[in-house]
Amino acid sequence: MIKLVNVCKSYFLGDEEVKAVCNINLEIKDKDYIGILGTSGSGKSTLMYLIGLLEQPTSGKVILEGKDVSKLSDTDLSKIRNKTVGFVFQQFNLINRFTVLENVLLPTKYSKRDLDFDPIKRADELLTHFGIFDRRNFFPNKISGGQQQRVAIARALIMKPKVILADEPTGNLDSKTGDEIIKLLSSLNKELGVTVIIVTHEKEIAKKTKRRIYIKDGKIVEKYL
Amino acid sequence: MKIQNGWHLVKAALEGFKRNKVRSLLTSLGIMIGVLSVVLLIALGLGLKNYLRQQFESLGANLVIIFPGNISSSEEGGGIANFGPGFAGGADFDEKDYLSLTRISEADYVVPLFMKSSVIESETERKFGYFMGTNEQAFKILNLETLEGKFFTKSDLTARTKVAVLGQNLADGLYEDSKDAVGKTIRVGEQRFKVIGVAKKKGDREQDNGVITPYKTSFGTLNSGKTFFTIYLGTTDEKSIEVIKRRAEEILLKRYKKGDFTVTEQTEILSTVNQIFSIVNAILVAIGSISLLVGGIGIMNIMYATVTERTKEVGIRRAVGATQWDILKQFLTESVLLSIFGGSLGLIIASLIVLIVRRFFPVSLNLLAVFIAIAVSSGIGIFFGVFPARRAAKLPPIEAIRYE
Incomplete structure (x- = not known):
C-alpha cells in the first residue's frame, strides 16, 4: 500500500545539515501490523511522519497505492491525509476547547467530498465501542489519560482510514492503561483490517505487532540492540 | 458540506x-x-x-440669483477658492438696481431680498427669527402657501403698510396656536407690524422662522442702508435663463465693476x-x-x-x-x-x-x-x-x- 524508496529526510540546524533518516526502503502492505522500534532521536518519529504524509522527503519517493506522492502539493497531501491516515500521538493531542465529540468529528470538517456516513452517528458508534460514550460531551481535560487516548483513536478512525499511525501511544499512560490501548490498536488491525503502525522504544510493545522494523541513527537495521 | x-x-x-x-x-x-x-x-x-x-430647493427652479462679491468665477480660474469673498464685500444693491432689473422682459419675477436675524416679540413671547424685506412676488418664488390669513400685495408695498407674514415655526413659537397669530401685532426692534398671514412650514430654517414684510416699510428703519443682499430673477421658461443672466450682467456692469457682483443660477451654486x-x-x-x-x-x-x-x-x-x-x-x-x-x-x-x-x-x-x-x-x-x-x-x- 505504502512504499518508501530510498527516502532521506534532512533538516537544517543553522548551516548544518542533519540527516534524520536516510536510505529508507520499506514496504507496508494492506492489513499490516508493524512496530517501528528505535531509541529516542533515532529518527523513528520522522519515519512515521513520512509514512503519514505529514512530512515530505528531501530525496527518494513515497509511493501510495502505486502513485508517487512525494511531490504533491500541500492541498493534495492534506486531502490524502484526511482520507487515508489516522494519527495517534503520545500527548493525545486533543483540542481542549472542544468536547470529546467535537474532537472526534474534527477530521470530518476537512473532508473535501461528501461523506458516505453520518459523522455524528459514526462518532457515537466509535465512542460506544471504546466505552466512552458517556464522556462524549466532556472536555478532554476532564477525563483520564486512557480515555483521552481512546478519543484520539476514535478521531483517527472516523474517516475510515487505511492506516493508523501511533507515535508512542502509551508513553503518557500507566502500564495497565497502556496495555489496554495496545490491545485496542491490535483489535483494530485484527477486526477491522486497518493497517496499524506503532512507533515505540519499548520492545514489549513492539513484540505484540506482526512485524518489526528497527531503526538506528536514521537507518533501518537488522536487529534492535 | x-x-x-x-x-x-x-x-x-x-x-x-x-x-x-x-x-x-x-x-x-x-x-x-x-x-x-x-x-x-x-x-x-x-x-x-x-x-x-x-435651502436651495425651497427656492423655485429656473432662478437666477444675484448677490454681491464673486463666487462662480470658473472662467477666471478662481473656482471655489474665491467662494469666501462672495459673502462679504462687493456691491451693495439698492432699489435702483432692483428697478432696473425689472426691465428685463424675460424675467417673470424680480424679487429683492433684505434679511437679518432679529428678536421677534409678541405680547408675551420673544423669539429669535429672520426679518425679511421683499416684494409681493417673493411668495411665488419661494413657493410659499398660506396656512392662515393672506400674503401682502403690491399695494401694501407701495403704501408702506406695516404688515408681516410669519413663518409657521415662528408663529407657533410666539402664539399658542399659529392660527391665533393673524390680526396680532409683533415687534421687531423698534418697529411694529400687524400679522396678516402665516406661511405653511417648508423645512427651510429661515423661511419657517421668518417675518416677511414689504421692503419699503423697513427702509430707513430696520433696513437703514436701504440695501438688498440678494436679488432673484425667476422665469417660467427654462430657456430664458441664459438671456436673463446676460441682460442682468449688462445692467449691473453700468454701475459696478466686474467681480463686485455675481450673477448665477441656483444649480451652479449648489454644485459649488x-x-x-x-x-x-x-x-x-x-x-x-x-x-x-x-x-x-x-x-x-x-x-x-x-x-x-x-x-x-x-x-x-x-x-x-x-x-x-x-x-x-x-x-x-x-x-x-x-x-x-x-x-x-x-x-x-x-x-x-x-x-x-x-x-x-x-x-x-x-x-x-x-x-x-x-x-x-x-x-x-x-x-x-x-x-x-x-x-x-x-x-x-x-x-x-x-x-x-
Missing part, C-alpha cells in the same frame, strides 16, 4: 471569543471607535449637504457648495480613518498572539487533514468577525448619537454610510488578519504539533 464547513469556522471563532471575552471586546473596541468616528463624520457631512440643498463639502468631508473622513487604522493594528496584534497560543492546535488540524487554506480561513474568520462586531457596535452607537443630535443639528445617515461601515470593518479584518493567518497556515505541521 460547504455551508457546514463555514458554520464550523464561525462557531469555532465564537467559542474562541467566549473564552477570551475581555480580550475580544477590547480588540473590537478599536474598530468600534474607528467606525464610530468615520460614520459620525459622514453623517455630519451628509447632514450639512442636505441642509444646504433644502457640494464640491466644497465633498472636500471638507473627505478630509474629515481621512482623519477619522486613522483611528480605524489603529484599530486594525490592534486586531493584527491580538491575532498574532492567538496564532502563537494555538500553534499546537494548528498542528493537530493539519495532521487530520486541514490544508493551509483551511487554517488561513479559520484565523481570517476570527479577525473578520472581531472587526465586524466592533464595526456594528460602532455603527449602532453612531446611529444613536445621530438620532439624538439631529434634533439640534443637521446630521443624517444613509445606507451608503452603513454599507461603508460594514465593508470597511470587514476589509480591515481581512487586511490585518491575513498576516497572522498566513503565519499560522505556513507553520510546519510537525513543529506545530510538538509546540508546547
